[in-house]
Amino acid sequence: MPTKQSSATKKVKTSTPRTMEDLLHASHITPPRKGTECEATIVQISRRGILFDIGWKSYAVLGDLEIQEIGPFLSHLKEGEKVVARIVVEESKEGYPVVSMRRFFDKGRWDILQEKFESEEVMEVLAGDYGKGGIFIDFMGIRGVIPKIQLTTDYIDNPEKLSGQKIKVKILEVDKIKNRLVVSQKAAALGISYKDIQKRFDAIEIGKTYKATVIGFSEFGVFCELDKIEGLIHISEISWQKVNDPQKHVAVGSVIDVVVVEKNAVNLKLNLSIKRLSKDPWEDLEKKYPKDKEIKAEVIRKESYGYIVRLEEGIEGLIHISKLTGNERIEIGKPISVYIEKIDSKSRRISLLLLPTEKPLIYR
Numbered sequence: 001m002p003t004k005q006s007s008a009t010k011k012v013k014t015s016t017p018r019t020m021e022d023l024l025h026a027s028h029i030t031p032p033r034k035g036t037e038c039e040a041t042i043v044q045i046s047r048r049g050i051l052f053d054i055g056w057k058s059y060a061v062l063g064d065l066e067i068q069e070i071g072p073f074l075s076h077l078k079e080g081e082k083v084v085a086r087i088v089v090e091e092s093k094e095g096y097p098v099v100s101m102r103r104f105f106d107k108g109r110w111d112i113l114q115e116k117f118e119s120e121e122v123m124e125v126l127a128g129d130y131g132k133g134g135i136f137i138d139f140m141g142i143r144g145v146i147p148k149i150q151l152t153t154d155y156i157d158n159p160e161k162l163s164g165q166k167i168k169v170k171i172l173e174v175d176k177i178k179n180r181l182v183v184s185q186k187a188a189a190l191g192i193s194y195k196d197i198q199k200r201f202d203a204i205e206i207g208k209t210y211k212a213t214v215i216g217f218s219e220f221g222v223f224c225e226l227d228k229i230e231g232l233i234h235i236s237e238i239s240w241q242k243v244n245d246p247q248k249h250v251a252v253g254s255v256i257d258v259v260v261v262e263k264n265a266v267n268l269k270l271n272l273s274i275k276r277l278s279k280d281p282w283e284d285l286e287k288k289y290p291k292d293k294e295i296k297a298e299v300i301r302k303e304s305y306g307y308i309v310r311l312e313e314g315i316e317g318l319i320h321i322s323k324l325t326g327n328e329r330i331e332i333g334k335p336i337s338v339y340i341e342k343i344d345s346k347s348r349r350i351s352l353l354l355l356p357t358e359k360p361l362i363y364r
Contacts, residue, residue, distance in 0.1 A: 032056055032087045032097045040085035040099060045077055052085060052099060060097040063088055066105065072140055073108055109140045110176040117171040120195065122188045125169055127162040135159050137169070137183060144181030149216070149223050149230050149269075152189050156216040156223070170194070173267070182267075192228065194268070200227050201268045204260055212258045212272060214250050222246045224258065224272060231270035233258065240275050240282075240314035249274075281314040282345050289340050294355060299336050309338060309352055317350030328354060 032038070032054060040052035043059055049067050052060040062070065077083075089098035116123050125144070128136040134147040146169065148159055155162055162185075169183035172194065187194065204210070204226070212224035212231060222233040235243050243249060250256055262271035289295060289311065297309045297317070306320040307330055319330075319338065330336065337355035344350070 032060070032090050034087050034090050037084055037086045037103075038099075039082050042077060042079050042081050042083065045074065045079055047071065047074070050077070050101075052083075054085065054087075054097065054099070056097060058096040060085070060087075060099045061092075063098050063100055066101060069105060069140070072112070073105065076108060076112065109142055110174070113139065113142070113171060113174045113181065114176075117174045120170060120193060122168050122170055124166050125183065127165050127167050129163055130160045135162055135185075137167075137181075139181065142181055144183055146183055146185050148218065149232075150182075150184035150186050152186050153215065155185070197228060197268055201229050201263070201265075204229060204263065204270065206260050206263060209257055209259050209277065211255055214252050214254050214256060216252060217246050222250055224256075226258070226260075226270060226272070229268065229270055231258070231260075231272045233272045233274060237261065237271075237273035237275055240278070240280065242316075281312065282348055285315070285345055285350075286343050289343065289350075291340050293340075295338050295340070297336055297338050297352075299330055299332050299334055301332060302330075309336060311350070315350070317352040319352045319354055323353055330354075 038054050040054045040060065042050060043053050044051040047070070050062045050070065052062075054060045083101060083104050085099035085101055086103070087097055088100045092098055115121075123139065125137040125139045127146070128138060130136075134145045135151070137144045137146060146162075148156060150172070151159055151162075167185055168188040169185050170187040170192070171181070172184050172187070173180060173182040175181075184192070186192065210226050212226040214222055215225050216223040220232075221235045222238065224231045224233060233246075235246055238246055238249050256274065257277055258272040258274055259276045260270055261273045261276070264270070295311060297311050299307055300310050300316070301308045304321075306318050306322075306324070309317050309319060311317060317338070317340075323341075338352040339355060341351040341353045
């Protein structure tokens, strides 16, 4: 281990015996104290460690645990550079201080991520478990996520296959204050530039109709791509009818017409709709189904509170159990004659009355 000879030590006369404490006091050198921070100049860098000049009689070294972390930082450190170090051991058995660069590591990791984000550089991360938000990843101890929509088609339906693998990604969002890191496997695999994506995103207009390609499904909707911009058709925006299974309405790889409902400028994502391309069947419904008109409808299911009846595609009503005597013969899938009791277009609810054998007075 290289050591330094203090110039103050050289000036001490051998004829005058003095203690080490006297020598240090006379030379104005402050001994390292555990827990204190100091300015350290990097003297030597290697994968086996770093030597620092902290103004002491011998050079300081980096702690063993942090030596294991130094690899990714080597290209960001230079000999002669000054960094903040914290004393963790005042004097080891070998006679030199041991320091920590934890503050640099914590700050440096985010700086590295910011640089990679700005340069759109591909980097390697370790994929972890799949959760509701996507695949969790780790980069030098910082936890991030790959949203499901940011996976390639090989993994979008089976994201758990990536768990434990080292994969290449590009950064979509990095925010040290929020401790947020979002990356994309698809961008790295397909060579997508998010500076180009930003321009494409800005050109898309809310309310305008576009062609979109279906790329996958989730329990809450359909994933699409519109001019390389990611979008979601929420399950409630697929049809004016109630949708339970999106895959019964569109198929992966199909090109469909969609209207842009909303733009998320933070994540560069789009909220899309299919159903808004057609007229809302609830518009002017009261004019179409006046109270005094007999309506032929179809019973589609029975609930504990009554029967659900379909008047037309996308329009269903309820014959509440309180409106029945219990003696009626109502069969699922069979046609039935009903009258409108009440239409609530805002809540999209229709109360129906079963056509009696003899019309009540109010309908005469």
